[in-house]
Amino acid sequence: MIQKNTRRLSFFLDSVKNVYSIFFSMGRRAKKTKIFFLFSFLPVVIAFIIKFNQIFSGRSNVQGIYIFSNLIVVFYLQFLILILALFFGTSVTSEETEGQTLVYLTTRPISKSAIVLGKYSAYTTLVILMMSVGVLLSFLILNVNNLGNFSLYKILLRDVVVLGLGLICYTAFFTFIGAFLKKSIIVGLVFSFGWENVIQYFPGSTQRFSIIHYLKSLLPTSSSGRFSFLMFRLEPSPIGTSIFMLFLITVIFLCLACILFSQKEYILGD
Amino acid sequence: MKPIVETKNLSKWYGNVLGLSDVTLQIEPGITGILGPNGAGKSTFLKLITGQIKPNIGTVRIKGQEIRNNYNLFSIIGFCPEQDFFYDEMTGWQFVTSLLKLHHFSEPDVETRAQKALEIVKLVEDKDRVIRSYSRGMRQRLKFAQAIAHDPEIIVLDEPLSGLDPLGRRKIIHLIKSYKGEGRTIIVSSHVLPEIEAMTKRIILIHQGKIFAQGDIHYIRDLIDTHPHIISIKCSNARQLASKFIQQDYVLKVHFGSSNDSLLIETNNRDKLFSLLPSLFIENKIKVDEITSPDDNLQAVFDYLVGR
Structure with missing residues (x-):
């Protein structure tokens, strides 16, 4: 019995791996990826403009790492990772149904859950890579005169990990939304820039109903200056709880996406 | 099996x-x-x-x-x-x-x-x-x-x-x-x-x-095959061709098209009619522009078979 289950698990993981390798390789070449890769360079351009302005105006009283931390919260945490997760997460299932290519996958000896998990993993890897390149370049540009300070790299690593966790969690949520709804992008936009951006500022435990609350709880709350309002009213959860909640949300929505995709009937071409 | x-x-x-x-x-x-x-x-x-x-x-x-x-x-x-x-x-x-x-x-x-x-x-x-x-x-x-x-x-x-x-x-x-x-x-x-x-x-x-x-x-x-088929022919001499078709017992009706250079032939033996066509065209030196079968689609046949 145990041997049989182990064999089934290994077959399932092998299926996930195969789906992952196909869609990671296809995703890398896709036009959509190239467009979003360029889009993810928006904060890099902003970082470049800020640094350029600092150097040529001679006003470099604000530290690069301070600007970098604000860039992470303003552009990455509240905007870019949501956009990347939304467009790649929902496309895990919707591009197969809308493109009518689902039939090529569902007539293979692999389970539908393996399709969802394989594609989710491939697309999450892609968006994490896209985000990491942008974050690294922004960091290097903004701290170009302080690159010998190794304590700054700890901040870079922490921010990349938090944003990575955010992408893992949001992409899982949007994978579920994509499998569940037809107009998933609209619902996703409402969730991202409506729910997530409003509920996080509610006092008390209400803000715990947003994913961004747990991500912000992993960042230092002592943010000050012009963008301090972004941490306004944040009543952070403990780090352990935040990581556990992000993990739990990811697992729940991935399981729901797998169940839904396996049970739902997708009628193509009619 | x-x-x-x-x-x-x-x-x-x-x-x-x-x-x-x-x-x-x-x-x-x-x-x-x-x-x-x-x-x-x-x-x-x-x-x-x-x-x-x-x-x-x-x-x-x-x-x-x-x-x-x-x-x-x-x-x-x-x-x-x-x-x-x-x-x-x-x-x-x-x-x-x-x-x-x-x-x-x-x-x-x-x-x-x-x-x-x-x-x-x-x-x-x-x-x-x-x-x-x-x-x-x-x-x-x-x-x-x-x-x-x-x-x-x-x-x-x-x-x-x-x-x-x-x-x-x-x-x-x-x-x-x-x-x-x-x-x-x-x-x-x-x-x-x-x-x-x-x-x-x-x-x-x-x-x-x-x-x-x-x-x-x-x-x-x-x-x-028992279903009558209509075949349309556009050619250089429709009248001459019609006179040849009318002699065949499997041709039920022959109509002339509006422009006088086309024929609509109704037959109960499509295969026989098609096998006759090449020799008729060659012997009578008829230049053919188009041969189509307007009701030669499965819907017409099915409608016929289900008695519509």
Whole structure:
């Protein structure tokens, strides 16, 4: 019995791996990826403009790492990772149904859950890579005169990990939304820039109903200056709880996406 | 012979629209043609037997096993869908090898099988081109390649000849027939009788979601041949041609078209009339612009057979 289950698990993981390798390789070449890769360079351009302005105006009283931390919260945490997760997460299932290519996958000896998990993993890897390149370049540009300070790299690593966790969690949520709804992008936009951006500022435990609350709880709350309002009213959860909640949300929505995709009937071409 | 595909009281509705109604049949190894006009329920039937949609009522068994959510069965099934959709940014080679990987073959095995499948459909020279740049015929052959690459026992082909030019059709028909001798079960759908006739003698007629008739093609042919056919000819000397036709006992009526250079001939023996045409044209030195058969579509034949 145990041997049989182990064999089934290994077959399932092998299926996930195969789906992952196909869609990671296809995703890398896709036009959509190239467009979003360029889009993810928006904060890099902003970082470049800020640094350029600092150097040529001679006003470099604000530290690069301070600007970098604000860039992470303003552009990455509240905007870019949501956009990347939304467009790649929902496309895990919707591009197969809308493109009518689902039939090529569902007539293979692999389970539908393996399709969802394989594609989710491939697309999450892609968006994490896209985000990491942008974050690294922004960091290097903004701290170009302080690159010998190794304590700054700890901040870079922490921010990349938090944003990575955010992408893992949001992409899982949007994978579920994509499998569940037809107009998933609209619902996703409402969730991202409506729910997530409003509920996080509610006092008390209400803000715990947003994913961004747990991500912000992993960042230092002592943010000050012009963008301090972004941490306004944040009543952070403990780090352990935040990581556990992000993990739990990811697992729940991935399981729901797998169940839904396996049970739902997708009628193509009619 | 033991049936490979068995359906029992299979029914499917799309909301209030009937897709298939109470279909009970058995399909044995060899080529079986599913024939019916557009919207008859052929694609619904093929989607049901490949487990892509679930029946409202009834069961589908492939080699004795339920198909729905039984993905292990797909190691012995190859499916060529009707829709002309692909991962367009892939090359033909990437498309076939990617789908083969999902069968858990080893890397060298994937390459050998992909190469063989692309050789069969004669796409080896174009394998490194992106699918987007393929012609309709090439795309159709690529769909066929992905359906046969894993060497399946059961091949299900949904309208594999649609949109192809005559040469492309001949190639695909030849390909399908070449699989006949290998003990496989091939189920192929079409709405064009001569296409099915060119592949197999065993056919199932579907009309309005129901199995209208099944059996040997000669039986269907006999039914159809008693149906009067109208043939339209545009030529240089319509009056002279009409005088020749009227002498034939199988020509029921001859009408002249509005421009006097065309004829509408009603016959109860289409094959005989077609065999007469070339000699008539040559002997009377008639220049022909066009020969069409306005009611030569399956819908007209079905309407006739069901007594509409």
